[in-house]
Amino acid sequence: MLVFFANLQAWSQTPLNDLVEKVNFKFDSKSRTTGNSWKDVQLPTNAIYGRFIISKANLGKYSKVIFTSYKDGQQQVLTGGQLREWGNSSAYFNGNQLSVQVIQDSRDKGHVFLEMEQMIVGYPTRGIKSQCGSTDDRIPSNDAAVGRIVPVGCTGWLITNGKMVTAGHCTGSSAQILEFNVPASNSNGSIVHPPVKDQYPLLTSSLQTGYPSEDWAVYNLGTNSETGLTALAAQNKSFNVVQTNAANTIRITGFGVEKSSNNPYNPERNQTQQTHTGPFSSATGTKLYYATDTEGGNSGSPVIDEATGNAIGVHTHGGCSTGSNSGTNAQLQSFWNAMGLGDGNPDPGTYCVSKGNNVSDEYISKVVFGSINKSSDGGNGYSDFTATSTDVALNSTTTISITPTWTGTQYNEAYSVWIDFNQDGDFGDAGEQVFTKAASQVTPVTGNITIPASAKEGTTRMRVSMKYNAVPTSCETFTYGEVEDYTVNITNGTTPAPTYCASKGNNVSDEYISKVVFGSINNSSDGSNGYTDFTSTSTSIAPGSSATITITPTWTGTVYSEGYSVWIDFNRDGDFTDAGEQVFTQSATQSTSVSGTISIPASATTGATRMRVSMKYNAVPTSCESFTYGEVEDYTVNIGGASVESAAKNLPAETVVLYPSPAKSGQNINMRSNQAGQVYTVMSALGRVVLSGKVSDSNFQINTSKLGKGLYILRVGKSTRKFLID
Structure with missing residues (x-):
């Protein structure tokens, strides 16, 4: 029957x-x-x-x-x-x-x-339906956020939190499916279904609708049975919904029918995705009106503001025979609340709800990410650990480790992690799903998370979710598993450089500093304008060690007596006035070069800091002085680790140490290792080789002058190291 x-x-x-x-x-x-x-x-x-x-x-x-x-x-x-x-x-x-x-x-x-x-x-x-309007100006389209609902024959679309929106009158059938990447229909107009990997079940239990008094509906979608992915993760596209009537042109994209009476008639387009734009007519607090071509099957399509690409409502009725089609306005408060998008200006502190309803069989017992190292017992299926935080830098990559615990039988668990990079209160923007792992019994699961350069600096939310047998969505409530929220502080990766006082010689026509040698610094110059910023030239030296400095003057004519002084900002506080920071002085002399030993105190703060070299006619200069005759030059000293020579000799095999990191743009990266003779490669964060060569000795410098700002990966021998250029 x-x-x-x-x-x-x-x-x-x-x-x-x-x-x-x-x-x-x-x-x-x-x-x-x-x-x-x-x-x-x-x-x-x-x-x-x-x-x-x-x-x-x-x-x-x-x-x-x-x-x-x-x-x-x-x-x-x-x-x-x-x-x-x-x-x-x-x-x-x-x-x-x-x-x-x-x-x-x-x-x-x-x-x-x-x-x-x-x-x-x-x-x-079978049969021919009525047509709205005399011509059909829709054209084929492929918006990845818009799908076909079957068997009811409507359109549904994804919003930023992964939910699906459609018309309220499209909810009459149970066990409906949303299909993406729909192929062309047959030559007689009968539809063809996409592969199983492009089909997602509408979760009937999640349905929110105002129908019949208000024509809108919002669903959660189940994961795909073949890929384990959510629709949002697979399609990587969603609509930003806004509450506005300020539109001039409206686009309707959806899966309308193709009638034999259409002009032109294209049966292979029947119930496939097509789109058209038309003028915006008017709006009320609950309805939108526009003259855009639609057909049967477009119910549930997004009403799109063509100028911005934002959705401002959901299409519900054709009516071009009377001048306008119409849809439900996103400003309708009940509709907006059901979408879970806040008040239109999302509060970063208010995120959608997600939890596991049962943690008696499995839960997340440990999360490690940066300085986060949190053990827990599953709680009630959701744990707010936002008081636990870590700093991560723009362009940096950090490993995350998630450990499950099973109380008895070991089940397959799937995972997902999101970071709200633009701090807009949701995890629906492109790139915010930063880690997924298909269902398995692996423990722990690990992966690398890269912070994009476009991320907004400051504190934001990270969500970690584990679900039995399927990859979870960001706003999902599921049966088995757990969700945990943390705080991530996104930084620019650097400590703001200290501002140092000015010092210079006002006249270098008679004498200037022509050469400075200290560690790997061996810099010749012509005096410039009395002050030269050579902070892109650096050397590295360990706390507790010492090195010789040599300063060579040049006289253009008469040889005058010159006084010298050198300072190093050992505590990196932006001045040279602390005890012990004046590391070399020489009273006025006509010597063709002056030399002395500079000792680095064991208490010196590690990292890149400023060294100032000053020469003044007939007197020892002070650190912030402007004087008549002579010159001042500033350099960078990287303080850290044991002395290069002794440390390299005592390094275990395959040890590689890079410094400074972060480094300034154009500043060489020093590498000390036991890898002399080995080939090295430097790759960008995307895996592209940008530098390569051979390590010449245990204290080797990598020239970074051709590298832009960002995270890089060095591989030499069996070792891999990361460094940052800012």
């Missing part, structure tokens, strides 16, 4: 043009004598697709059901949990020859079975 779908009633935006029927179909795996049950299904000859409806099932925790199409080989494998998420139904399968198979896993000790009594069967297009 054939039973027609009850919701094939007429509507201003009609459902699928295909004739859809429920047919009686009997399959009971309990009647089989083996652990595995199989049945081929032959649909009527003129059927073009089918979908299985399950009446009863017990698949335990490990057993599976497999649905297959013989037409294109598409297959869907569902566990018991996934079957419930799909509303006790399968995906849509093209063709009229299908199969169903139950695979019993030996770990499920109870009786595994599956019963079906009905199927949804689609047939070619």
Whole structure:
């Protein structure tokens, strides 16, 4: 007996043009004598697709059901949990020859079975519907955030928090599916379904709607049964919804029907994605009006402000015969609240709710990320650990480690991590899902998280989620697993450089500093204008060690007596006035060079700091002085580690030490190691090789003059190190 779908009633935006029927179909795996049950299904000859409806099932925790199409080989494998998420139904399968198979896993000790009594069967297009307007100016489109809802035959679209929006009158059918990447229809207009990996179940239990008094609906979507991904993660596109009437041109993108009376008529476009723009007409607090071409099936399409790309409502009714189509305004407060988008100006402190309802079997027991090292017992399925934080720098990469705990049986767990990089109160923007891991029993799971250069500096939210057998979405409430929130402080990766006092000689026509040698600094110069900033020239020296400085003057004519002084800002506080920071003096002399030993105190602050070298006619200069004759030069000294020579000799094999990091743009990176003779490569954060060469000795410098700001990775021998250029 054939039973027609009850919701094939007429509507201003009609459902699928295909004739859809429920047919009686009997399959009971309990009647089989083996652990595995199989049945081929032959649909009527003129059927073009089918979908299985399950009446009863017990698949335990490990057993599976497999649905297959013989037409294109598409297959869907569902566990018991996934079957419930799909509303006790399968995906849509093209063709009229299908199969169903139950695979019993030996770990499920109870009786595994599956019963079906009905199927949804689609047939070619029948009948001609009315048309709104005399011409059809829609064109094919491929907006990744817009999908087709079947079997009802409407349009749905993703918003930034991963929820799906559609029209309220599109909610009449249970067990609906949202399809993306929809292929062209057949030459007779009958629809073709995309692969299983592009189909997502609408979670009926999550439905919020104002229908019939208010025509809007909001759903959560289940994960894809084949990839484990959410629709938002797979499509990587969503609509930003705003509350405004300030639009001039409206775009409607959706899955309207193609009528034989259309001019032109393109049956292969029937119920595939098409788009059109038209003028905005008017608005009320609840409705939007616009003259944009639509057809039956466009119900639920986003009403898009063409100038900004933002969605401002949801399309519900055609009406071009009277001048305007219409939709529900996002300014309708009940609609806005259901979308969970705050007040239109998101509060960074208010994030969507996500939790696991049951942590008796599994939970997150440890998260390590930067200075976060948090152990916990699962709580009640959600834990607010935002008092626990770490600093991460722009362009930096940090490893995250998540450890699950099972109280008994070890189950497959999937993971996802988000960081709200633009601090707008959600995790729906592109790139904010920073880590995913498909379901497995691996413990712990680890991955690298890179902070993009475009991230907003300051504190923001990081969400860590673990869900049984499927990758979780950011705003999901699920049965088994846990969610934890943390705070991440995004920095520019550097401590602001101290500001030093000015010092210079006002006249270098008679004498100037022509050469400074200290450690690896060996700098010749011509005196310039009395002060020269050579802070891009540096040397490295360890606390407790010493090195010789040599300063050579040049006289352009008469040889005068010159006094000298050198300072190093050992505590990096932006001055040279602290005890011990004047490290060398020489009273006025006509010597052609002066030399002395500079000792670095063991208490010196490690890192890059300023060294000032000053020469003054006939007197020892002070650190912040402007004088008549002579010159001042500033350099960078990197303080840290043991002395280069002794440390390199005592390094274990494969040890590589880089400094400074972060380094200033153009500043060489020093490498001390036991890797002399080895080939090194420097890669960008994206993995592209930007430098390569051979390590010449234990104290080797990498020339970074051709590298821009960002994170880089050095590989030499078996060692890998990271350094930052700012």
